[in-house]
Amino acid sequence: MASVLVTGGAGFIGTHLCNHLHNKGYHVISLDIQQSDDNPWEVVVADVRDYLQIDGIDSIVHLAAQVSVAQSMEDPDYTLSVNVDGTSSVLAAAESSGVKRVLFASSAAVYGDADEMPITEKSPLIPQSPYAVSKIVGEELCRQSPIETCALRFFNVYGPGQSSSGGYSAVIPAFKKAIAAGMPPTVFGDGTQIRDFIHVSDLVRTIEIALSSKVIPEEVNLASGESTSLIDLLKALEKHHPDMANPLFEDERAGDIHTSIADVTLMNEVFSPGEMITLEEGIN
Numbered sequence: 001m002a003s004v005l006v007t008g009g010a011g012f013i014g015t016h017l018c019n020h021l022h023n024k025g026y027h028v029i030s031l032d033i034q035q036s037d038d039n040p041w042e043v044v045v046a047d048v049r050d051y052l053q054i055d056g057i058d059s060i061v062h063l064a065a066q067v068s069v070a071q072s073m074e075d076p077d078y079t080l081s082v083n084v085d086g087t088s089s090v091l092a093a094a095e096s097s098g099v100k101r102v103l104f105a106s107s108a109a110v111y112g113d114a115d116e117m118p119i120t121e122k123s124p125l126i127p128q129s130p131y132a133v134s135k136i137v138g139e140e141l142c143r144q145s146p147i148e149t150c151a152l153r154f155f156n157v158y159g160p161g162q163s164s165s166g167g168y169s170a171v172i173p174a175f176k177k178a179i180a181a182g183m184p185p186t187v188f189g190d191g192t193q194i195r196d197f198i199h200v201s202d203l204v205r206t207i208e209i210a211l212s213s214k215v216i217p218e219e220v221n222l223a224s225g226e227s228t229s230l231i232d233l234l235k236a237l238e239k240h241h242p243d244m245a246n247p248l249f250e251d252e253r254a255g256d257i258h259t260s261i262a263d264v265t266l267m268n269e270v271f272s273p274g275e276m277i278t279l280e281e282g283i284n
Protein backbone atom coordinates (compact mmCIF):
# COMPACT_ATOMS: atom_id res chain seq x y z
CA MET A 1 0.00 0.00 0.00
CA ALA A 2 1.15 3.56 -0.67
CA SER A 3 3.06 5.63 1.89
CA VAL A 4 1.57 9.00 2.75
CA LEU A 5 3.21 11.77 4.75
CA VAL A 6 0.67 13.97 6.51
CA THR A 7 2.15 17.28 7.69
CA GLY A 8 0.18 18.71 10.58
CA GLY A 9 -0.72 15.13 11.40
CA ALA A 10 -1.29 15.90 15.10
CA GLY A 11 -3.80 18.68 14.37
CA PHE A 12 -7.57 18.46 14.15
CA ILE A 13 -7.86 17.51 10.47
CA GLY A 14 -4.48 15.72 10.49
CA THR A 15 -5.45 13.31 13.26
CA HIS A 16 -8.69 12.40 11.46
CA LEU A 17 -6.82 11.98 8.18
CA CYS A 18 -4.03 9.80 9.64
CA ASN A 19 -6.62 7.63 11.34
CA HIS A 20 -8.71 7.27 8.17
CA LEU A 21 -5.72 6.46 5.94
CA HIS A 22 -4.27 4.03 8.50
CA ASN A 23 -7.62 2.20 8.67
CA LYS A 24 -7.65 2.01 4.87
CA GLY A 25 -4.25 0.27 4.93
CA TYR A 26 -1.96 3.15 3.94
CA HIS A 27 1.48 3.42 5.49
CA VAL A 28 1.01 6.72 7.31
CA ILE A 29 3.71 9.03 8.62
CA SER A 30 2.60 12.06 10.57
CA LEU A 31 4.91 15.07 10.76
CA ASP A 32 4.01 17.74 13.28
CA ILE A 33 5.67 20.22 15.58
CA GLN A 34 3.49 18.84 18.38
CA GLN A 35 3.91 15.43 19.92
CA SER A 36 0.66 13.49 19.36
CA ASP A 37 -1.07 10.90 21.51
CA ASP A 38 -0.19 7.26 21.14
CA ASN A 39 -1.18 6.31 17.62
CA PRO A 40 -0.53 3.25 15.47
CA TRP A 41 1.11 5.28 12.68
CA GLU A 42 4.66 6.58 12.41
CA VAL A 43 5.28 9.98 13.98
CA VAL A 44 7.99 12.54 13.26
CA VAL A 45 8.20 15.63 15.48
CA ALA A 46 9.59 18.48 13.35
CA ASP A 47 8.84 21.98 12.15
CA VAL A 48 7.85 22.03 8.47
CA ARG A 49 10.18 24.99 7.97
CA ASP A 50 13.21 22.87 8.93
CA TYR A 51 15.25 20.97 6.39
CA LEU A 52 13.20 17.81 5.89
CA GLN A 53 14.66 14.57 4.73
CA ILE A 54 12.04 12.11 3.57
CA ASP A 55 12.48 8.77 1.85
CA GLY A 56 10.14 6.23 0.36
CA ILE A 57 7.06 8.48 0.42
CA ASP A 58 4.55 8.27 -2.46
CA SER A 59 2.36 11.24 -1.58
CA ILE A 60 2.17 14.14 0.84
CA VAL A 61 -0.90 15.82 2.26
CA HIS A 62 0.41 19.16 3.48
CA LEU A 63 -1.88 20.38 6.23
CA ALA A 64 0.63 21.97 8.64
CA ALA A 65 -0.23 25.65 8.91
CA GLN A 66 -1.26 28.53 11.09
CA VAL A 67 -5.02 28.19 10.44
CA SER A 68 -6.65 31.17 12.08
CA VAL A 69 -7.66 34.15 9.93
CA ALA A 70 -7.95 36.31 13.07
CA GLN A 71 -4.49 35.31 14.33
CA SER A 72 -3.04 36.16 10.92
CA MET A 73 -4.32 39.74 11.27
CA GLU A 74 -2.53 40.05 14.61
CA ASP A 75 0.67 38.24 13.67
CA PRO A 76 1.09 38.24 9.88
CA ASP A 77 4.82 37.42 10.03
CA TYR A 78 4.28 34.17 11.88
CA THR A 79 1.44 33.14 9.53
CA LEU A 80 3.50 33.89 6.43
CA SER A 81 6.54 32.12 7.85
CA VAL A 82 4.73 28.89 8.74
CA ASN A 83 2.40 28.84 5.76
CA VAL A 84 4.73 30.04 2.98
CA ASP A 85 8.20 28.92 4.11
CA GLY A 86 6.67 25.68 5.40
CA THR A 87 5.08 24.92 2.02
CA SER A 88 8.29 25.79 0.20
CA SER A 89 10.25 23.45 2.48
CA VAL A 90 7.77 20.58 2.05
CA LEU A 91 7.84 20.96 -1.74
CA ALA A 92 11.66 21.03 -1.78
CA ALA A 93 11.77 17.81 0.27
CA ALA A 94 9.14 16.23 -2.00
CA GLU A 95 11.06 17.18 -5.16
CA SER A 96 14.37 15.83 -3.93
CA SER A 97 12.96 12.53 -2.76
CA GLY A 98 10.75 11.48 -5.68
CA VAL A 99 7.31 12.07 -4.14
CA LYS A 100 4.65 11.64 -6.83
CA ARG A 101 1.81 13.80 -5.60
CA VAL A 102 1.39 16.67 -3.12
CA LEU A 103 -2.06 17.69 -1.92
CA PHE A 104 -1.93 21.18 -0.43
CA ALA A 105 -4.48 22.34 2.13
CA SER A 106 -5.59 25.67 0.70
CA SER A 107 -8.65 27.55 1.81
CA ALA A 108 -11.86 29.27 0.80
CA ALA A 109 -10.24 32.37 2.29
CA VAL A 110 -8.37 32.84 -1.03
CA TYR A 111 -11.62 34.03 -2.66
CA GLY A 112 -12.37 36.75 -0.09
CA ASP A 113 -15.82 38.25 -0.50
CA ALA A 114 -16.58 37.03 -4.00
CA ASP A 115 -19.17 38.87 -6.09
CA GLU A 116 -20.93 35.74 -7.24
CA MET A 117 -22.19 32.83 -5.18
CA PRO A 118 -21.62 29.93 -5.20
CA ILE A 119 -17.87 30.31 -5.67
CA THR A 120 -16.27 28.30 -8.45
CA GLU A 121 -12.56 27.57 -8.78
CA LYS A 122 -12.47 30.19 -11.55
CA SER A 123 -13.70 32.98 -9.26
CA PRO A 124 -11.17 35.77 -8.75
CA LEU A 125 -8.85 35.58 -5.76
CA ILE A 126 -9.36 38.56 -3.44
CA PRO A 127 -7.36 37.96 -0.27
CA GLN A 128 -8.61 39.87 2.78
CA SER A 129 -6.10 38.64 5.33
CA PRO A 130 -2.44 37.57 5.59
CA TYR A 131 -3.81 34.04 6.02
CA ALA A 132 -5.50 34.25 2.59
CA VAL A 133 -2.31 35.70 1.07
CA SER A 134 -0.27 32.85 2.56
CA LYS A 135 -2.57 30.27 0.96
CA ILE A 136 -2.45 32.00 -2.45
CA VAL A 137 1.35 31.97 -2.32
CA GLY A 138 1.31 28.32 -1.23
CA GLU A 139 -0.88 27.45 -4.22
CA GLU A 140 1.49 29.27 -6.54
CA LEU A 141 4.50 27.41 -5.14
CA CYS A 142 2.60 24.17 -5.83
CA ARG A 143 1.84 25.20 -9.42
CA GLN A 144 5.51 25.94 -10.02
CA SER A 145 6.65 22.58 -8.67
CA PRO A 146 7.49 19.85 -11.21
CA ILE A 147 5.54 17.42 -8.98
CA GLU A 148 1.86 16.76 -9.53
CA THR A 149 0.07 18.97 -7.01
CA CYS A 150 -3.47 19.95 -6.16
CA ALA A 151 -4.66 22.83 -4.00
CA LEU A 152 -7.60 21.57 -1.99
CA ARG A 153 -9.56 24.68 -1.05
CA PHE A 154 -11.13 23.69 2.26
CA PHE A 155 -14.25 25.59 3.27
CA ASN A 156 -15.21 25.57 6.99
CA VAL A 157 -14.24 22.20 8.41
CA TYR A 158 -15.76 21.06 11.72
CA GLY A 159 -16.14 17.92 13.77
CA PRO A 160 -14.97 15.99 16.83
CA GLY A 161 -11.60 16.96 18.28
CA GLN A 162 -11.65 20.53 16.96
CA SER A 163 -10.03 22.80 19.54
CA SER A 164 -12.25 25.08 21.58
CA SER A 165 -9.43 26.61 23.58
CA GLY A 166 -7.73 29.96 23.16
CA GLY A 167 -9.06 33.07 21.48
CA TYR A 168 -8.83 31.71 17.93
CA SER A 169 -11.19 28.77 18.18
CA ALA A 170 -13.35 28.05 15.13
CA VAL A 171 -16.97 29.08 15.48
CA ILE A 172 -18.66 25.69 16.08
CA PRO A 173 -16.41 24.53 18.95
CA ALA A 174 -16.47 28.08 20.37
CA PHE A 175 -20.31 28.15 20.43
CA LYS A 176 -20.53 24.60 21.82
CA LYS A 177 -18.04 25.36 24.58
CA ALA A 178 -19.98 28.46 25.65
CA ILE A 179 -23.28 26.57 25.64
CA ALA A 180 -21.83 23.69 27.69
CA ALA A 181 -20.58 26.21 30.26
CA GLY A 182 -23.97 27.95 30.40
CA MET A 183 -22.41 31.09 28.92
CA PRO A 184 -23.68 33.17 25.97
CA PRO A 185 -22.02 32.30 22.64
CA THR A 186 -20.16 35.33 21.25
CA VAL A 187 -21.05 36.40 17.71
CA PHE A 188 -18.55 38.66 15.97
CA GLY A 189 -20.70 40.93 13.77
CA ASP A 190 -24.45 40.60 13.32
CA GLY A 191 -24.53 36.84 12.72
CA THR A 192 -25.67 37.18 9.10
CA GLN A 193 -22.30 35.98 7.82
CA ILE A 194 -22.59 32.75 5.85
CA ARG A 195 -20.28 29.75 5.81
CA ASP A 196 -20.19 26.42 3.99
CA PHE A 197 -19.49 23.83 6.69
CA ILE A 198 -18.02 20.45 5.80
CA HIS A 199 -17.75 17.65 8.34
CA VAL A 200 -14.20 16.43 8.88
CA SER A 201 -15.12 12.80 8.10
CA ASP A 202 -16.44 13.88 4.66
CA LEU A 203 -13.30 15.94 4.14
CA VAL A 204 -10.84 13.14 4.94
CA ARG A 205 -12.80 10.67 2.81
CA THR A 206 -12.51 13.10 -0.11
CA ILE A 207 -8.79 13.64 0.50
CA GLU A 208 -8.24 9.88 0.35
CA ILE A 209 -10.01 9.78 -3.02
CA ALA A 210 -7.78 12.66 -4.20
CA LEU A 211 -4.67 10.66 -3.28
CA SER A 212 -5.46 7.96 -5.81
CA SER A 213 -7.66 9.80 -8.31
CA LYS A 214 -6.47 9.51 -11.94
CA VAL A 215 -7.65 13.03 -12.72
CA ILE A 216 -6.33 15.72 -10.43
CA PRO A 217 -7.21 19.39 -10.99
CA GLU A 218 -4.76 22.13 -10.01
CA GLU A 219 -7.27 23.45 -7.52
CA VAL A 220 -10.63 22.28 -6.24
CA ASN A 221 -13.17 23.37 -3.63
CA LEU A 222 -13.78 20.89 -0.80
CA ALA A 223 -17.09 21.80 0.78
CA SER A 224 -20.65 20.64 1.33
CA GLY A 225 -22.15 23.24 -1.01
CA GLU A 226 -24.68 24.13 1.73
CA SER A 227 -24.92 27.66 3.12
CA THR A 228 -25.46 28.35 6.81
CA SER A 229 -25.52 31.73 8.54
CA LEU A 230 -24.29 32.01 12.11
CA ILE A 231 -27.90 32.74 13.10
CA ASP A 232 -28.93 29.42 11.44
CA LEU A 233 -26.10 27.69 13.29
CA LEU A 234 -27.31 29.07 16.62
CA LYS A 235 -30.87 27.91 15.83
CA ALA A 236 -29.60 24.41 15.02
CA LEU A 237 -27.72 24.31 18.33
CA GLU A 238 -30.75 25.66 20.20
CA LYS A 239 -32.84 22.65 19.09
CA HIS A 240 -30.62 20.45 21.25
CA HIS A 241 -29.99 23.06 23.93
CA PRO A 242 -33.33 24.86 24.35
CA ASP A 243 -32.12 26.58 27.53
CA MET A 244 -28.99 28.04 25.96
CA ALA A 245 -28.21 31.67 26.75
CA ASN A 246 -28.91 34.36 24.15
CA PRO A 247 -25.82 35.22 22.10
CA LEU A 248 -23.65 38.20 22.82
CA PHE A 249 -22.94 40.35 19.76
CA GLU A 250 -19.49 41.91 19.47
CA ASP A 251 -17.70 43.87 16.75
CA GLU A 252 -17.00 42.10 13.48
CA ARG A 253 -13.50 40.60 13.26
CA ALA A 254 -10.91 42.28 11.03
CA GLY A 255 -10.23 40.25 7.91
CA ASP A 256 -13.51 38.38 8.19
CA ILE A 257 -15.33 37.31 5.04
CA HIS A 258 -19.09 37.81 4.99
CA THR A 259 -20.32 35.11 2.62
CA SER A 260 -18.61 31.90 1.57
CA ILE A 261 -20.51 29.19 -0.33
CA ALA A 262 -18.81 26.71 -2.62
CA ASP A 263 -19.75 25.46 -6.02
CA VAL A 264 -18.91 21.77 -5.62
CA THR A 265 -19.45 20.71 -9.24
CA LEU A 266 -15.75 20.08 -9.90
CA MET A 267 -15.27 18.20 -6.61
CA ASN A 268 -18.21 15.93 -7.40
CA GLU A 269 -17.04 15.38 -10.99
CA VAL A 270 -13.45 14.43 -10.18
CA PHE A 271 -13.78 12.80 -6.75
CA SER A 272 -17.46 11.74 -6.35
CA PRO A 273 -17.30 11.75 -2.54
CA GLY A 274 -21.00 10.82 -2.25
CA GLU A 275 -23.50 12.02 0.29
CA MET A 276 -22.29 14.40 2.96
CA ILE A 277 -23.26 14.71 6.61
CA THR A 278 -25.73 17.53 7.19
CA LEU A 279 -24.87 20.24 9.72
CA GLU A 280 -27.83 19.15 11.88
CA GLU A 281 -26.39 15.62 12.04
CA GLY A 282 -22.80 16.75 12.38
CA ILE A 283 -22.97 19.30 15.18
CA ASN A 284 -24.46 16.98 17.80
Ligand code: UD2
Nearest residue numbers: 067069107108109155156170171174186187188193253256
Ligand atom coordinates in the same frame (compact mmCIF):
# COMPACT_ATOMS: atom_id res chain seq x y z
C1 UD2 B 1 -12.08 29.12 8.62
C2 UD2 B 1 -10.78 28.43 8.92
C3 UD2 B 1 -9.71 28.93 8.01
C4 UD2 B 1 -10.14 28.87 6.58
C5 UD2 B 1 -11.54 29.47 6.37
C6 UD2 B 1 -12.11 29.19 5.02
C7 UD2 B 1 -10.71 27.83 11.29
C8 UD2 B 1 -10.21 28.19 12.64
N1 UD2 B 1 -10.38 28.68 10.30
O1 UD2 B 1 -11.96 30.54 8.88
O2 UD2 B 1 -8.54 28.17 8.23
O3 UD2 B 1 -10.05 27.58 6.08
O4 UD2 B 1 -12.46 28.93 7.30
O5 UD2 B 1 -13.33 29.88 4.88
O6 UD2 B 1 -11.37 26.82 11.08
N2 UD2 B 1 -17.08 33.64 14.89
C9 UD2 B 1 -17.96 34.08 15.86
N3 UD2 B 1 -17.76 33.68 17.14
C10 UD2 B 1 -16.71 32.87 17.51
C11 UD2 B 1 -15.82 32.43 16.49
C12 UD2 B 1 -16.03 32.85 15.20
O7 UD2 B 1 -18.90 34.83 15.56
O8 UD2 B 1 -16.59 32.55 18.70
C13 UD2 B 1 -17.34 34.05 13.48
C14 UD2 B 1 -16.14 34.63 12.74
O9 UD2 B 1 -15.99 36.00 12.97
C15 UD2 B 1 -16.52 34.28 11.31
C16 UD2 B 1 -17.27 32.95 11.44
O10 UD2 B 1 -17.71 32.88 12.79
O11 UD2 B 1 -17.39 35.23 10.78
C17 UD2 B 1 -16.39 31.75 11.15
O12 UD2 B 1 -15.20 31.90 11.89
P1 UD2 B 1 -14.12 30.74 12.02
O13 UD2 B 1 -12.99 31.29 12.82
O14 UD2 B 1 -14.77 29.49 12.50
O15 UD2 B 1 -13.72 30.43 10.53
P2 UD2 B 1 -13.24 31.36 9.31
O16 UD2 B 1 -14.32 31.33 8.29
O17 UD2 B 1 -12.74 32.69 9.78
